[in-house]
Amino acid sequence: MIPYGRQNIDKNDIAAVLEVLQSDFLTQGPKVPEFELAVSQYCQVNYAIAANSATSALHIACLALGVTAGDIVWTSPISFVASANCALYCGAKIDFVDVDPHNGLMSVAALEQKLQHAANKQQLPKVIIPVHLAGHSCDMESIAALCQKYQIKIIEDASHAIGSTYKGMPVGHCQYSDICVFSFHPVKIITTAEGGMALTNDTALAAQMQLHRSHGITRDPLDMTEPSHGPWYYQQIELGLNYRLTELQAALGHSQLQRLSQFLAARQQAVTHYQQLLQDLPLQLPTAATDGVSAWHLYIIRLDNPDHRLRVFEALRAAGIGVNVHYIPIHTQPYYQQLGFQWGDFPGAEFFYSKIISLPMYADLTLPMQQKVATALTKAFTACSEQQMTQQDLPA
Ligand SMILES: *Cc1c(COP(=O)(O)O)cnc(C)c1O
Numbered sequence: 576m577i578p579y580g581r582q583n584i585d586k587n588d589i590a591a592v593l594e595v596l597q598s599d600f601l602t603q604g605p606k607v608p609e610f611e612l613a614v615s616q617y618c619q620v621n622y623a624i625a626a627n628s629a630t631s632a633l634h635i636a637c638l639a640l641g642v643t644a645g646d647i648v649w650t651s652p653i654s655f656v657a658s659a660n661c662a663l664y665c666g667a668k669i670d671f672v673d674v675d676p677h678n679g680l681m682s683v684a685a686l687e688q689k690l691q692h693a694a695n696k697q698q699l700p701k702v703i704i705p706v707h708l709a710g711h712s713c714d715m716e717s718i719a720a721l722c723q724k725y726q727i728k729i730i731e732d733a734s735h736a737i738g739s740t741y742k743g744m745p746v747g748h749c750q751y752s753d754i755c756v757f758s759f760h761p762v763k764i765i766t767t768a769e770g771g772m773a774l775t776n777d778t779a780l781a782a783q784m785q786l787h788r789s790h791g792i793t794r795d796p797l798d799m800t801e802p803s804h805g806p807w808y809y810q811q812i813e814l815g816l817n818y819r820l821t822e823l824q825a826a827l828g829h830s831q832l833q834r835l836s837q838f839l840a841a842r843q844q845a846v847t848h849y850q851q852l853l854q855d856l857p858l859q860l861p862t863a864a865t866d867g868v869s870a871w872h873l874y875i876i877r878l879d880n881p882d883h884r885l886r887v888f889e890a891l892r893a894a895g896i897g898v899n900v901h902y903i904p905i906h907t908q909p910y911y912q913q914l915g916f917q918w919g920d921f922p923g924a925e926f927f928y929s930k931i932i933s934l935p936m937y938a939d940l941t942l943p944m945q946q947k948v949a950t951a952l953t954k955a956f957t958a959c960s961e962q963q964m965t966q967q968d969l970p971a
Contacts (some may be wrong), residue, residue: 765831
């Protein structure tokens with residue numbers, strides 16, 4: 576089976592992890608700060624806080640921004656559920672901004688309209704979480720301008736987008752957001768097995784995220800409510816969590832980061848090959864963002880005819896190709912329906928969902944594998960159109 580995504584682990588990655596295993600620290604040693612520093616330098620941002628997943632990073636990002644019961648958070652319905660769950664963990668209410676049905680990214684027009692409506696009802700969100708689907712940055716300049724007008728904070732869910740750029744700067748630079756979050760799950764651009772990171776330029780937000788990542792405990796006398804009792808002393812000043820990344824994971828991530836540009840080039844190469852191989856099929860190819868470079872986490876095609884999606888999908892799986900769908904609109908998940916959302920709430924997202932298939936996309940994908948994908952797709956479409964013709968031939 577050719578999977579839709581997978582990690583690339585080399586000898587250096589293995590050596591980096593082995594070295595940690597034989598060292599003094601398996602957790603809370605030097606590797607996590609080293610990895611954080613390397614990512615912050617890559618993204619040209621002041622602070623990077625590693626966590627044991629992007630889900631955890633999104634949670635501490637919301638906590639740092641003070642999201643709590645009574646607050647409202649908005650995100651994109653075309654995302655992984657974690658983009659929305661983080662608000663619910665804080666006791667806040669979640670709502671969604673519909674997407675552009677051509678690319679699945681948060682629609683600025685929909686956002687503007689929803690903000691006006693919410694302002695009239697005095698129900699503005701505290702935080703908005705745009706999602707850089709597939710690695711393509713949202714229109715952050717416009718989103719940030721709208722959020723500034725209404726005094727709303729921004730967390731970029733850049734789980735797909737380490738290595739992407741926007742207007743000439745790396746995603747993660749936080750020029751248009753308060754916090755930006757990466758995921759290091761194995762299908763993402765670089766991996767730590769499980770892992771994530773929250774980036775910010777704001778000193779206070781960085782401190783809050785660090786606190787929430789590790790039990791709400793501080794060892795900094797400046798943050799304490801009374802003088803230290805001695806060198807052993809710490810204080811718990813918030814109800815924090817244990818969301819720490821291990822030293823093994825940080826060493827793996829740091830090693831992977833050295834090869835990020837190689838991974839990006841390989842993904843870009845695969846995009847070029849798909850463009851050549853798939854150009855004559857009844858589908859729309861994903862287009863790169865115009866104001867940046869995508870890391871191409873996902874390669875999402877849109878079928879001209881949504882009625883063919885299931886059969887094309889099944890044919891690809893039967894041919895040993897691990898296609899997937901990114902994403903089932905979050906508001907249609909049973910848990911979210913229980914909260915009051917329904918099919919029909921976000922037509923752009925539902926339309927996008929009806930047509931999409933994610934083809935294999937990862938650094939080790941080879942041209943012969945992509946040719947196999949193209950052949951299977953061509954066969955599947957031929958079968959669809961033949962069946963359509965026989966159906967038309969049948970008497971009414
Ligand atoms: C993968 C992903 C997450 C969650 O990442 P984990 O590291 O698995 O917790 C969140 N948001 C998006 C958009 C993702 O793709």
